[in-house]
Amino acid sequence: xxxxxxxxxxxxxxxxxxxxxxxxxxxxxxxxxxxxxxxxxxxxxxxxxxxxxxxxxxxxxxxxxxxxxxxxxxxxxxxxxxxxxxxxxxxxxxxxxxxxxxxxxxxxxxxxxxxxxxxxxxxxxxxxxxxxxxxxxxxxxxxxxxxxxxxxxxxxxxxxxxxxxxxxxxxxxxxxxxxxxxxxxxxxxxxxxxxxxxxxxxxxxxxxxxxxxxxxxxxxxxxxxxxxxxxxxxxxxxxxxxxxxxxxxx
Amino acid sequence: xxxxxxxxxxxxxxxxxxxxxxxxxxxxxxxxxxxxxxxxxxxxxxxxxxxxxxxxxxxxxxxxxxxxxxxxxxxxxxxxxxxxxxxxxxxxxxxxxxxxxxxxxxxxxxxxxxxxxxxxxxxxxxxxxxxxxxxxxxxxxxxxxxxxxxxxxxxxxxxxxxxxxxxxxxxxxxxxxxxxxxxxxxxxxxxxxxxxxxxxxxxxxxxxxxxxxxxxxxxxxxxxxxxxxxxxxxxxxxxxxxxxxxxxxxxxxxxxxx
Numbered sequence: 001x002x003x004x005x006x007x008x009x010x011x012x013x014x015x016x017x018x019x020x021x022x023x024x025x026x027x028x029x030x031x032x033x034x035x036x037x038x039x040x041x042x043x044x045x046x047x048x049x050x051x052x053x054x055x056x057x058x059x060x061x062x063x064x065x066x067x068x069x070x071x072x073x074x075x076x077x078x079x080x081x082x083x084x085x086x087x088x089x090x091x092x093x094x095x096x097x098x099x100x101x102x103x104x105x106x107x108x109x110x111x112x113x114x115x116x117x118x119x120x121x122x123x124x125x126x127x128x129x130x131x132x133x134x135x136x137x138x139x140x141x142x143x144x145x146x147x148x149x150x151x152x153x154x155x156x157x158x159x160x161x162x163x164x165x166x167x168x169x170x171x172x173x174x175x176x177x178x179x180x181x182x183x184x185x186x187x188x189x190x191x192x193x194x195x196x197x198x199x200x201x202x203x204x205x206x207x208x209x210x211x212x213x214x215x216x217x218x219x220x221x222x223x224x225x226x227x228x229x230x231x232x233x234x235x236x237x238x239x240x241x242x243x244x245x246x247x248x249x250x
Numbered sequence: 251x252x253x254x255x256x257x258x259x260x261x262x263x264x265x266x267x268x269x270x271x272x273x274x275x276x277x278x279x280x281x282x283x284x285x286x287x288x289x290x291x292x293x294x295x296x297x298x299x300x301x302x303x304x305x306x307x308x309x310x311x312x313x314x315x316x317x318x319x320x321x322x323x324x325x326x327x328x329x330x331x332x333x334x335x336x337x338x339x340x341x342x343x344x345x346x347x348x349x350x351x352x353x354x355x356x357x358x359x360x361x362x363x364x365x366x367x368x369x370x371x372x373x374x375x376x377x378x379x380x381x382x383x384x385x386x387x388x389x390x391x392x393x394x395x396x397x398x399x400x401x402x403x404x405x406x407x408x409x410x411x412x413x414x415x416x417x418x419x420x421x422x423x424x425x426x427x428x429x430x431x432x433x434x435x436x437x438x439x440x441x442x443x444x445x446x447x448x449x450x451x452x453x454x455x456x457x458x459x460x461x462x463x464x465x466x467x468x469x470x471x472x473x474x475x476x477x478x479x480x481x482x483x484x485x486x487x488x489x490x491x492x493x494x495x496x497x498x499x500x501x502x503x504x505x506x507x508x
Contacts (some may be wrong), residue, residue, distance in 0.1 A: 025361035
């Protein structure tokens, strides 16, 4: 009993910090969004188009990321252990470097290809930047996959494609879901990357929030957009956690 | 045969991942500031070394990362330790602690910006440090609680049964066991802090620019030869940091990330 009370005391500092610097600011955003009827700006069709575009670009980038990453994760997970470490390091290294620096570096390759300042550059940039976030969880779940199930599927006459769709993909679904969440959430709120790679050709919700707050430090419209972005990403993570529990995905 | 195709494909993806970085690094040694190779030079590196503004930004970045790493490591470790025992509302608490990781950076940045404005705080490195602690706390807590989960609690309880005070039992038994987790949490916090652009951009003062914010403001208008050198130098610094953290934790590369 005494030690239980001691540990409850530990709860106070982090909780207090998060209440003051996370929940309180969220309340301020909500208040600003409903002050001066900032939420009314959301009724504008242009705003919906912008939000739709941001979610669409993030979804397309996430899907491409998944398609590009899966074979890579598969190869690394089925490699000899001595190669695995090296390959994983090469995949993880960009995660530890500055996203802005990587975006800048991408400009040197996109420019000669004639892709710089096109909307496609934004998607390429997102896939390129968040690839490690997708490969890592995929690798983790493929590595845990019991290989004898694949052999069994093959022995029982399934084609490689059928094995992939009926055995491999369902069993690695936790990794797929985790990777998609890890890529989608930063992608939907991104603002520096499209600005640098696409210029005026692609404006996403992050760019608009930035512009609104630069023009007016108390922008109710900006607060309303921030609130929508926050609630929609939270709803997404919440759904992910619900699915994980109810369907018994790890 | 299929194996070879997979290997080739993996190499291609890795190549695509690294090509831009290598091209940028190569041009940072170009004697011409334009994209025509005119021979090797270290002038741009000399220039960034002598640039007062860059040096000030470097100190700002280091101070910000240092302070936020220390505070968030302590708070994050405490946050992870507090969740060891079952209590009412534990799930709510766990959600609160992981919340900063679950929303896009710009949401946290704007929320804190509006809070600082509402209370009339002047934006400075201190407000940026508060913002950094808020997101780093979550990452440290995640890393430390992963370490705690793999730990057998009985040793600490045995120490208590043998007469150690609860604090002594924790300090002598549990703390050394979770120390590697705390260290990798701290390194992760430092790296995230050092590289952060979005949150710093919105919450720091006009006189306290950091390196990523500086790079952003220059690169928006096309970038300069100095920026290539600075960006390459930052990549090399990141590489050194990971090498250091790998040696410290002696963990496989993948353990360091998420």
